[in-house]
Amino acid sequence: MIEELRFNDDDVIAIIAPHPDDECLGAAAALITAPEKTDVYVLSDGSHGGKDVSIEEEAVIRKRQFDAEMAYVKPHGSYWLGYEDTTLPKHYEAADEIDFSKYTKVFLPWNESLHPDHRAACELCCKAIQRQKVEPECYIYEVNAPFYKPTHYIDITGIADEKRKLIDFHEDQVGQKDMTLALNRFRAAQMMSKPAVEYAECYLKVNPNEIAYNEDLLVKLFYFKEDYGLYDRLEEKGIRIKRAISCDITPIQKFIEENFSKSWADEALPAIMNGSCFIAVQGTKIVAFGCADATANAYIGPCGTAKEARGMGLYRALAQRCYRYLIEQGYRYGIVGMAAPTVLGIHRDLGDAMVIERSRGAYDDLLIRDRYHY
Numbered sequence: 001m002i003e004e005l006r007f008n009d010d011d012v013i014a015i016i017a018p019h020p021d022d023e024c025l026g027a028a029a030a031l032i033t034a035p036e037k038t039d040v041y042v043l044s045d046g047s048h049g050g051k052d053v054s055i056e057e058e059a060v061i062r063k064r065q066f067d068a069e070m071a072y073v074k075p076h077g078s079y080w081l082g083y084e085d086t087t088l089p090k091h092y093e094a095a096d097e098i099d100f101s102k103y104t105k106v107f108l109p110w111n112e113s114l115h116p117d118h119r120a121a122c123e124l125c126c127k128a129i130q131r132q133k134v135e136p137e138c139y140i141y142e143v144n145a146p147f148y149k150p151t152h153y154i155d156i157t158g159i160a161d162e163k164r165k166l167i168d169f170h171e172d173q174v175g176q177k178d179m180t181l182a183l184n185r186f187r188a189a190q191m192m193s194k195p196a197v198e199y200a201e202c203y204l205k206v207n208p209n210e211i212a213y214n215e216d217l218l219v220k221l222f223y224f225k226e227d228y229g230l231y232d233r234l235e236e237k238g239i240r241i242k243r244a245i246s247c248d249i250t251p252i253q254k255f256i257e258e259n260f261s262k263s264w265a266d267e268a269l270p271a272i273m274n275g276s277c278f279i280a281v282q283g284t285k286i287v288a289f290g291c292a293d294a295t296a297n298a299y300i301g302p303c304g305t306a307k308e309a310r311g312m313g314l315y316r317a318l319a320q321r322c323y324r325y326l327i328e329q330g331y332r333y334g335i336v337g338m339a340a341p342t343v344l345g346i347h348r349d350l351g352d353a354m355v356i357e358r359s360r361g362a363y364d365d366l367l368i369r370d371r372y373h374y
Helices: 022-026 028-033 055-073 116-132 157-168 176-190 228-236 246-259 262-274 314-328 341-351 360-369
Strands: 013-017 038-044 077-083 105-108 137-141 152-155 200-206 217-220 239-243 277-282 285-292 299-305 333-336
Touching: 013 022, 013 028, 013 116, 022 028, 022 038, 022 157, 028 038, 028 157, 038 116, 055 077, 055 157, 105 116, 116 137, 157 176, 176 200, 217 341, 228 239, 228 314, 239 314, 246 262, 246 277, 246 285, 246 299, 262 277, 262 285, 262 299, 277 314, 285 314, 299 314, 314 333, 314 341, 333 341
Parallel strands: 013 038, 013 105, 038 077, 105 137, 299 333
Antiparallel strands: 137 200, 152 200, 217 333, 239 277, 277 285, 285 299
């Protein structure tokens, strides 16, 4: 059930905008109805968003437009961080100067957006919130595209014209106003139980600890000692670990799509073809998989276990097979890309793994930046 989001008297609000204009496209309600409580942080200079002008000229234009909008709306504070447009995934420090302990509500861009700056801005801020050990309410806002199942909304029917004015300050971003207000009208149309709502901004409440990216692990393969007894113990439970072959492509991809994601299924395909994908089979049913040399050389992953089969050591067994494969290929080190906290202990036990500091972009760039060009 979608809830109405309200601002309290004691709220202090931060809006994180990857580009100058995202703050009014996705979170105009806070800017318009509670400017005295709201700080706006624009992370990039928007310099790649123009036509027929140089990057340098566009950065000046976007800054001037943003300043004009802020002079009109008069928020509590506005901050221009000035990183080059499209490069946020490379700037691990982009959110370090933001003190999130001051805020009760934080509005963030969508972490699953195809635009790398939007995704990175959300993840970098969530990582900063995690490091600062603070707990503001975090809401993801929409820009251009709706996300699935929003949790909250704000009725902006009475301030829709004011939102149009804010968007108009960014006059070189052609088409944004019509697209944005159409999205707000679409969201209102979905709420048939609230016929008085003609325009609505929708948000997704999130836990920043679940969104904050994980850094890569460096695995020292020369320390690896394989626990062969683990395979025997799994055999006693009717589970065997085997190398995937070409006739396994369809069932493996179906398993991954149903239990994880289509992108993981795509990522696993080269490993299946190269003989570097391993699966756990119970009877005739796949219950877990693990890959090496899939997206990049010496990388371990993706790996995953079906929910009903967790807790039996399958991830550890598949990680061992991936380690052994890399060793056989002549590698002395392996890399686990964006390793989840739940598997850190396993990799440290198996290969004396260590976190590669400030490594977030290495794996994520392979998955996002090289696939989508902006």
